[in-house]
Amino acid sequence: MTANIFFAAGPANWAEYAAPLRAALAHAGIAAALSDRADDPALVDYIIFAPGHAIADFSPFTRCKAVLSLWAGVEKIAPNPTLTQPLARMVNPELTEGMVEYVVGHVLRHHLGMDAHIHGQDGVWRNAVLPPLARERTVAVLGMGELGQAAATALARLNFPVLGWSRRIKAVPGVECHAGEAGLDQVLARAEIVVLLMPLTADTENLIDARRLAQMRQAAVIINPGRGALIDDAALLSALDAGHIGHATLDVFRTEPLPVDHPYWAHRRVTVTPHIAADTRTESACAVLAENIRRGEAGLPFLHLVDRTRGY
Numbered sequence: 385m386t387a388n389i390f391f392a393a394g395p396a397n398w399a400e401y402a403a404p405l406r407a408a409l410a411h412a413g414i415a416a417a418l419s420d421r422a423d424d425p426a427l428v429d430y431i432i433f434a435p436g437h438a439i440a441d442f443s444p445f446t447r448c449k450a451v452l453s454l455w456a457g458v459e460k461i462a463p464n465p466t467l468t469q470p471l472a473r474m475v476n477p478e479l480t481e482g483m484v485e486y487v488v489g490h491v492l493r494h495h496l497g498m499d500a501h502i503h504g505q506d507g508v509w510r511n512a513v514l515p516p517l518a519r520e521r522t523v524a525v526l527g528m529g530e531l532g533q534a535a536a537t538a539l540a541r542l543n544f545p546v547l548g549w550s551r552r553i554k555a556v557p558g559v560e561c562h563a564g565e566a567g568l569d570q571v572l573a574r575a576e577i578v579v580l581l582m583p584l585t586a587d588t589e590n591l592i593d594a595r596r597l598a599q600m601r602q603a604a605v606i607i608n609p610g611r612g613a614l615i616d617d618a619a620l621l622s623a624l625d626a627g628h629i630g631h632a633t634l635d636v637f638r639t640e641p642l643p644v645d646h647p648y649w650a651h652r653r654v655t656v657t658p659h660i661a662a663d664t665r666t667e668s669a670c671a672v673l674a675e676n677i678r679r680g681e682a683g684l685p686f687l688h689l690v691d692r693t694r695g696y
């Protein structure tokens with residue numbers, strides 16, 4: 385049987401993915417007809433999807449066995465009431481590797497106070513300050529899924545005391561894990577650097593609001609490569625203005641691209657990165673897509689399924 389695959393992720397992705405995806409499907413031994421069009425939705429077996437493209441109504445895809453997201457974050461598709469097919473999100477080793485490097489890089493920047501040396505070349509030899517050690521700086525990772533656990537583990541290997549927080553308690557070697565409201569109170573009160581790696585859901589939107597910011601340590605640093613709407617922007621700006629939050633390194637925003645007149649761009653305590661923390665890399669993403677289609681064709685459970693009731 386030939387699997388009909390509808391690539392509904394836009395022309396730019398189609399140009400990038402068509403050839404490597406065909407190669408990955410062939411490598412996985414799958415007979416497939418891959419197209420960026422679905423003239424008859426009732427004949428489609430799999431949909432490959434990225435937000436902002438094509439489908440708003442999934443109900444005509446009556447035979448579709450799964451919708452496979454090119455993105456790890458699925459907040460733009462998971463709440464769609466017409467989507468009744470299983471939804472798998474993108475999880476792959478290179479995406480995780482990219483996120484670990486982003487988090488470790490930005491944590492080390494703040495931990496070591498690198499900015500003072502990068503921007504302060506004034507001819508004055510200031511060597512009186514003892515450089516800090518990672519073992520003396522507590523870092524929190526909120527969201528202990530694929531990406532959060534990998535980032536927390538890498539930080540723990542560098543000797544940072546790491547606190548992890550998630551909905552359900554985890555056991556991760558080298559990481560002190562917490563869950564629930566009381567767990568979050570503790571984690572925020574102790575960490576000097578807080579990394580946000582949660583998905584955006586009804587429960588996590590504006591989680592970092594004025595009350596939660598006030599719980600953080602004086603001059604705490606926030607690093608957010610999760611989703612922009614995890615943070616109440618107005619509350620963060622006031623906490624930054626007041627110096628209660630020492631710095632925010634933000635990769636994701638409510639509106640992307642971040643509008644040119646947004647106060648984050650000019651704020652001296654904010655670093656904006658343009659949603660580049662961890663991108664989906666074509667070759668490894670194609671292997672993940674092909675593996676899930678192979679599983680679907682063999683009647684095996686799909687990998688990386690989204691729990692629609694939880695929204696991630």
Ligand SMILES: NC(=O)c1ccc[n+]([C@@H]2O[C@H](COP(=O)([O-])OP(=O)(O)OC[C@H]3O[C@@H](n4cnc5c(N)ncnc54)[C@H](OP(=O)(O)O)[C@@H]3O)[C@@H](O)[C@H]2O)c1
Pocket residue numbers: 456457458475479483526527528529530531532549550551552553581582583584585587588609610611635636659660661662663696
């Ligand atoms: N900036 C970028 O380039 C980029 C790239 C990829 C992904 N991302 C973002 O990173 C997010 C995380 O990705 P992932 O692959 O690690 O997701 P994941 O494996 O689904 O993990 C999500 C984690 O968040 C926790 N969580 C969810 N809702 C919660 C709540 N209400 N309270 C406490 N914890 C909660 C989950 O808890 P449980 O473990 O208890 O379920 C889980 O530990 C994505 O959703 C996406 O938004 C950004």
